[in-house]
Amino acid sequence: MAAPTQSASALFLREPELRRGMELLYFGNSHITRAIDRGLAKQGLGRAHHRALYFIARKPDLTVSELLALLNITKQSLGRVLNELLERDLVETRPGERDRRQRLLRLTEPGAAMEALLFEALRERLSAAYSRAGQEAVTGFWKVLEGLIPEDEMPRVEALRR
16 A cells, blocks of 8 residues: 655745655556566567657657657657567558658557557556545646647647647
8 A cells, every 4th residue: 555645835836745746657657667677578669669669659640750759769769669560560651641751750569569568567556646636636747748849849748638
């Protein structure tokens, strides 16, 4: 059973409260990524592969440049990740309809199956945590996370919801 949640102090902008938030972000992220690391390791893949699969699943026909912006990694790093995913038949590309030089990315059937399996490990943990926290807390959590994202990047994040 999880330890009872400590309420935030009314002085939540003080260093101890900020450090507590940082620690919870760190450990929460560490545990949630471990849940998928095991599945990735079995395939000889890493977290960059997972992030690419995740965003391609969220937005089929994502362009390579859009994925590059979402992942905020170098072209060279993305090239390595995409080449491996293409070689393993997890991702496919096709030219853009208006601009034939564009490469549109889509998961293959095996890629969609792998992404779904990896997401399931995350879904279970997030669902349990959301359930314990309740709707109001989840909304507050989202607001905090949104507040960490620079305003000029929010349109890119919001585009994933459409």
